[in-house]
Amino acid sequence: QVQLVESGGGLVQAGDSLRLSCKASERTFSMYALGWFRQAPGKEREFVAHISAPGSPTTYADSVKGRFTISRANAENTAYLQMNILKPEDTAVYYCALYPRGGIYEASRYRYWGQGTQVTVSS
Numbered sequence: 001q002v003q004l005v006e007s008g009g010g011l012v013q014a015g016d017s018l019r020l021s022c023k024a025s026e027r028t029f030s031m032y033a034l035g036w037f038r039q040a041p042g043k044e045r046e047f048v049a050h051i052s053a054p055g056s057p058t059t060y061a062d063s064v065k066g067r068f069t070i071s072r073a074n075a076e077n078t079a080y081l082q083m084n085i086l087k088p089e090d091t092a093v094y095y096c097a098l099y100p101r102g103g104i105y106e107a108s109r110y111r112y113w114g115q116g117t118q119v120t121v122s123s
Helices: 027-031
Strands: 004-007 010-013 018-024 034-039 046-051 058-060 068-073 078-083 092-100 110-113 117-122
Touching: 004 092, 018 034, 018 092, 018 117, 034 068, 034 078, 046 068, 046 078, 058 068, 078 092
Parallel strands: 010 117
Antiparallel strands: 004 018, 018 078, 034 046, 034 092, 046 058, 068 078, 092 110, 092 117
16 A cells, blocks of 8 residues: 655745645555646546656646656656646646556546645735
8 A cells, every 4th residue: 555645835925936746655656657637626626637657658637737747766666747928727636646546637547636725826
């Protein structure tokens, strides 16, 4: 069982940047692809970005392409989501998830989840 812990969320203004981290408890982290998702109040959890086990390729939702960058440091069992030019519509709880099976865009495909970190962007 892999435990994931997200950190780095907070309250920022539009146009600011944040970097989220996702720390895994097990070295097997390096074997699995990883995704970032987000969920705003009253909305379904939505795909943000995905990174393969070795770190490339990466995939992004259209809404964040060009502003967010997903990366990972397998030696540190950690993944990151660098978020630039934040907008109020980016406000959500952000989750990292590990080990997708059969697809990368649906939350139900991922086996392991973190508890989430809140990102709030004020206008």
